[in-house]
Amino acid sequence: MMTNKVRVATTSLAGCFGCHMSFLDMDERLVGLLEHVEFDRSPLTDIKHCQPCDIGLVEGGLCNAENVHVLREFRNNCKILIAVGACAINGGVPAMRNHYEVQECLQEAYLNGVGVDNPMIPSDPELPLLLSKVHPLHEVVRVDYYLPGCPPSGDAFYAILSDLLAGREPSLSKTMLHYD
Amino acid sequence: MQQLLQGEPCPDQAVNGLMPHLLHQLHAIQQQYRYIPTQQSKQVSETLQLPLAQIESVIDFYSFFTRTPRGQYTLLFSNCTSCGDLALMRELCQLLKVEQGITRTDGLVSIDETSCIGMCDHGASLLINDRVIAHLDSTRLKQIAEYIESKTPLDQWSPELFSINTQIYKKGLLLEQPLEQGSALTAAFKLGSDALIQTLKQSGLRGRGGAGFTTGMKWEFCRQAQGAQHYVVCNADEGEPGTFKDRILLTDHAHELFEGMTVAAYALGAQQGYLYLRGEYRYLVPHIQQVLTERRQQQLLGQNILGQQGFTFDIELVVGAGAYICGEESALLESLEQKRGVPRIRPPFPVTHGYLGQPTVVNNVETFVAAAHIVSKGANWFKAHGTEQSAGSKLLSISGDCTKAGIYEYAFGVTVQQVLDDCGASDAQAVQVGGPSGTLVHRKDFGRQLAFEDLATGGSIMIYGQQRDLLKVVRNFTHFFAHESCGFCTPCRVGTPLLRKYLDKIEAGHGTAYDREEMARLAKLVKKRSHCGLGQTAANPILDLLEHFPHVCEQRLLHQEYEPFFNLDAALETTRQLSHRDDAEAHLA
Numbered sequence: 001m002m003t004n005k006v007r008v009a010t011t012s013l014a015g016c017f018g019c020h021m022s023f024l025d026m027d028e029r030l031v032g033l034l035e036h037v038e039f040d041r042s043p044l045t046d047i048k049h050c051q052p053c054d055i056g057l058v059e060g061g062l063c064n065a066e067n068v069h070v071l072r073e074f075r076n077n078c079k080i081l082i083a084v085g086a087c088a089i090n091g092g093v094p095a096m097r098n099h100y101e102v103q104e105c106l107q108e109a110y111l112n113g114v115g116v117d118n119p120m121i122p123s124d125p126e127l128p129l130l131l132s133k134v135h136p137l138h139e140v141v142r143v144d145y146y147l148p149g150c151p152p153s154g155d156a157f158y159a160i161l162s163d164l165l166a167g168r169e170p171s172l173s174k175t176m177l178h179y180d
Numbered sequence: 181m182q183q184l185l186q187g188e189p190c191p192d193q194a195v196n197g198l199m200p201h202l203l204h205q206l207h208a209i210q211q212q213y214r215y216i217p218t219q220q221s222k223q224v225s226e227t228l229q230l231p232l233a234q235i236e237s238v239i240d241f242y243s244f245f246t247r248t249p250r251g252q253y254t255l256l257f258s259n260c261t262s263c264g265d266l267a268l269m270r271e272l273c274q275l276l277k278v279e280q281g282i283t284r285t286d287g288l289v290s291i292d293e294t295s296c297i298g299m300c301d302h303g304a305s306l307l308i309n310d311r312v313i314a315h316l317d318s319t320r321l322k323q324i325a326e327y328i329e330s331k332t333p334l335d336q337w338s339p340e341l342f343s344i345n346t347q348i349y350k351k352g353l354l355l356e357q358p359l360e361q362g363s364a365l366t367a368a369f370k371l372g373s374d375a376l377i378q379t380l381k382q383s384g385l386r387g388r389g390g391a392g393f394t395t396g397m398k399w400e401f402c403r404q405a406q407g408a409q410h411y412v413v414c415n416a417d418e419g420e421p422g423t424f425k426d427r428i429l430l431t432d433h434a435h436e437l438f439e440g441m442t443v444a445a446y447a448l449g450a451q452q453g454y455l456y457l458r459g460e461y462r463y464l465v466p467h468i469q470q471v472l473t474e475r476r477q478q479q480l481l482g483q484n485i486l487g488q489q490g491f492t493f494d495i496e497l498v499v500g501a502g503a504y505i506c507g508e509e510s511a512l513l514e515s516l517e518q519k520r521g522v523p524r525i526r527p528p529f530p531v532t533h534g535y536l537g538q539p540t541v542v543n544n545v546e547t548f549v550a551a552a553h554i555v556s557k558g559a560n561w562f563k564a565h566g567t568e569q570s571a572g573s574k575l576l577s578i579s580g581d582c583t584k585a586g587i588y589e590y591a592f593g594v595t596v597q598q599v600l601d602d603c604g605a606s607d608a609q610a611v612q613v614g615g616p617s618g619t620l621v622h623r624k625d626f627g628r629q630l631a632f633e634d635l636a637t638g639g640s641i642m643i644y645g646q647q648r649d650l651l652k653v654v655r656n657f658t659h660f661f662a663h664e665s666c667g668f669c670t671p672c673r674v675g676t677p678l679l680r681k682y683l684d685k686i687e688a689g690h691g692t693a694y695d696r697e698e699m700a701r702l703a704k705l706v707k708k709r710s711h712c713g714l715g716q717t718a719a720n721p722i723l724d725l726l727e728h729f730p731h732v733c734e735q736r737l738l739h740q741e742y743e744p745f746f747n748l749d750a751a752l753e754t755t756r757q758l759s760h761r762d763d764a765e766a767h768l769a
């Protein structure tokens with residue numbers, strides 16, 4: 001499967017998929033993009049593991065052990081890794097739990113919460129363990145670029161990808177960084 | 181406990197005449213209850229006719245107010261590189277069996293750290309219920325612990341503990357010849373306000389608080405501005421770590437300061453002045469009040485000052501509550517207006533829209549003192565000293581690794597080397613000029629001059645000998661800014677804690693070249709994008725270190741591409757235990 005297309009992988013860690021939805025907001029520009037781009041691991045392709053890629057887009061921060069494994073897989077395979085959205089950059093909404101101890105969170109969810117049946121903290125090895133705090137990506141791997149926003153607009157996705165495809169240093173216009 | 185409370189008069193009652201002000205009310209409550217109970221906030225809201233939300237936001241803004249009880253003895257150790265020693269804090273914590281930041285269960289004592297308290301020439305120091313104890317060592321700590329355990333009221337502690345005796349090693353223009361009381365005012369009346377402002381402009385006097393704006397021009401702009409009232413405000417917040425020269429002026433030259441403010445009032449047509457004093461200097465309040473009373477008695481304040489018909493002016497004292505940002509003039513005005521000290525958007529500047537939206541002159545303590553001297557002695561007397569662009573003299577607060585820490589007054593233009601020679605600093609590797617927001621000067625640059633056109637300084641000179649770890653010093657400064665950021669704008673609120681994180685990582689030996697580059701990138705961003713002077717200077721120590729002392733950082737770096745910010749496997753420990761798991765998936769390498 002040798003082509004000249006740029007391989008792009010995307011994933012969502014501790015995020016809400018809002019960034020991916022916004023990615024789709026590139027709308028018809030996606031068609032043009034697909035002439036130069038091929039998707040590797042991504043919710044769009046359902047490929048389970050990354051092959052070597054040019055660009056990795058990661059939405060969401062790190063809340064559990066599995067997030068760490070996926071992120072490392074991306075870092076190991078992607079030449080350029082981009083932290084996409086507030087959660088990936090700062091921890092975002094999931095990091096609101098950082099004001100509490102992880103123990104308190106689990107107790108509230110599985111022991112003391114309203115309507116909890118058969119209270120117990122799950123121990124199934126299938127379930128990834130929670131990290132004590134939610135972390136942004138750059139605290140666990142090296143990150144090359146940050147695409148801010150919650151979520152970044154379709155225009156912002158298009159701008160950063162166009163720049164990278166054209167071999168330019170990516171830069172977002174002021175209007176794309178203005179959020180109110 | 182109750183007796184102890186009664187044994188200690190609340191300072192604001194003891195010092196009668198402190199004006200009604202939210203900060204004063206809250207301080208009195210904090211003194212009495214050791215925190216601000218909600219019930220009391222509601223009462224203050226009613227008496228001062230301020231919304232409860234404003235009261236609560238103010239409580240949370242200033243570090244000396246708390247919503248949970250501190251100890252009957254509340255100790256705050258300075259964490260400054262000159263007057264702080266946190267090892268001593270930990271020692272006292274052990275002696276008193278108390279954890280930092282957590283009030284002992286019997287409510288007797290709490291111990292925590294605080295930003296520089298301006299005792300840099302006195303070695304390790306602390307605040308205890310608004311009073312200062314300097315020259316801390318193990319012996320003193322034992323003494324303090326005994327007094328506390330035996331619940332001895334502070335008034336009965338050995339007075340020696342509280343003595344503060346600052347050495348003035350070098351006197352210049354201002355300190356050499358004290359001004360005769362009233363002489364500047366008499367001269368001002370003779371000149372009239374126009375000529376007075378001209379004199380100030382000719383003298384070349386520039387603000388001593390740091391920014392160095394021409395004082396005569398500031399007064400002129402303010403005088404020209406339309407307003408129902410004009411105000412004169414003295415900035416005695418002196419929060420820049422390493423600075424203590426205003427404390428000496430307030431202690432020994434308060435008359436000259438008030439004379440300068442009164443001259444300003446005459447020039448502007450102002451009737452009311454305020455002295456905004458940092459909370460750390462609250463022990464000076466009785467003295468300052470005494471000087472104000474004397475001046476009223478001598479007709480140097482009040483109605484028809486010195487018989488000048490229609491010239492009425494008085495000065496009130498407002499005491500802050502532990503917030504470095506309140507030294508920034510517009511934040512100071514917000515604080516005077518009983519609000520959180522958040523810097524205003526400028527322009528408009530205080531000279532046109534200051535206190536209560538009226539034209540206001542805000543000047544540093546030393547600026548007012550110098551203005552009084554100039555009006556009395558003439559522009560040329562002043563201009564004959566210093567350099568072309570920096571007329572006159574500057575008071576320096578010198579501390580750190582030298583044998584003679586104290587106050588020095590030099591004509592502008594003196595070299596760093598000269599200063600070091602005079603204060604007995606023979607092995608300095610670096611000098612921080614102008615405090616953390618200033619410049620870190622390498623020994624190869626000790627030939628540089630102290631002057632607005634070269635090394636500007638508000639007066640802080642901190643000396644670091646060969647033994648000092650400069651990375652620790654810069655880390656200390658970076659923590660200071662992250663702590664003091666007022667939180668108003670994102671580049672500083674988010675940026676300063678991130679800088680702190682990178683520096684902590686590098687200091688702990690976990691940083692890589694990548695971290696250093698990211699930190700430098702972030703530092704430039706914080707500097708460029710922040711709203712006020714705090715954020716705009718917060719990254720200076722890091723940038724100076726990277727530029728002039730690259731090896732200090734380099735030595736600490738790991739030679740690998742990347743290192744995480746935390747131990748991943750340890751971050752799973754709690755959930756491993758809660759779920760009773762120890763399988764391979766329950767670990768991260």
Ligand SMILES: Cc1cc2nc3c(=O)[nH]c(=O)nc-3n(C[C@H](O)[C@H](O)[C@H](O)COP(=O)(O)O)c2cc1C
Nearest residue numbers: 387388389415417418419507508509543544547713
């Ligand atoms: C974060 C910050 C803290 C400041 N702290 C002080 C201070 O403690 N004392 C002071 O006189 N000026 C301080 N300034 C400078 C004031 O904003 C203002 O420029 C000064 O009071 C003007 O007086 P001057 O012209 O007499 O220097 C500070 C500025 C900033 C940005």
Ligand code: SF4
Nearest residue numbers: 015016018085086087
């Ligand atoms: S940044 Fe916003 S949109 Fe994106 S994953 Fe986080 S919460 Fe969702």
Ligand code: SF4
Nearest residue numbers: 666668669672712715
């Ligand atoms: S730069 Fe910092 S201190 Fe100044 S307004 Fe912004 S957050 Fe507040």
